Amino acid sequence: MGRPSLAAERREQILRAAARSVARHGLAGSTQERIAAAAGMSRSHVRHYVGNRDELIDALWDHVITPYFASMRDALNDREPAARLPALVDYLFGPQMARNEDDLVIEALISGAMHDVRLRGRIYESYARLEREIAGTIRDAVPGCGQAESLQLAYALICMAFGHSTLAPLPFPATRQAGMKALAAQLLAALEAGHRAPPPPTAAG
Known part of the structure; x- marks a missing residue:
């Protein structure tokens, strides 16, 4: 039996980090790099699980x-x-x-x-x-x-x-x-x- 996907868990983790970042630094100050660091991931992980900046903001x-x-x-x-x-x-x-x-x-x-x-x-x-x-x-x-x-x-x-x-x-x-x-x-x-x-x-x- 295959390992269950962690995509939903990772996505939620990223969005919680994004919310904390925007609350503290504002929208303009919340770069994908800063959000990735807050989530304990790389920028490529953010793009993989959530998408580009527009998709991240929508999410x-x-x-x-x-x-x-x-x-x-x-x-x-x-x-x-x-x-x-x-x-x-x-x-x-x-x-x-x-x-x-x-x-x-x-x-x-x-x-x-x-x-x-x-x-x-x-x-x-x-x-x-x-x-x-x-x-x-x-x-x-x-x-x-x-x-x-x-x-x-x-x-x-x-x-x-x-x-x-x-x-x-x-x-x-x-x-x-x-x-x-x-x-x-x-x-x-x-x-x-x-x-x-x-x-x-x-x-x-």
Whole structure:
């Protein structure tokens, strides 16, 4: 029986090293040589297991962003549509979105995308997919909500959640954090109220 391939293990090792490097040195300072050294490998190993620099950056983006999107889906699965909106707010403004080293990597990649059209498209694709998923959750929970309206609200929630996470290290009062979550819940409640069927007219006395 042949020896199992170590490709997946080596790839994960390289991507963890790349994340540490980008968090510490930024995207421009994270050369393949530096990432290879951090992973305890040669540059040729990095190219073999992950690919060229563009492929490495794409893989790194997936490495840091996919767990957030996957855990959001897990938080919403197996719930009735009406229960998904409170769960969505809890997720977007809960401990899952707390600041960690991944945020430094995500921010470095988004910053790098300002000067890299290819990377910008790659990142946009991920966030546009997240926007569509949240919008679909909203439409499932709020009958009558149209696509344009749900996408607009999904975009607002994403901006609120990621902006909230970005400012979390600053010494704003805890009431600001609670208030942002409450505001998101109010937006969704207002949407539900706006699409709630009016009560049937009562018979004249």
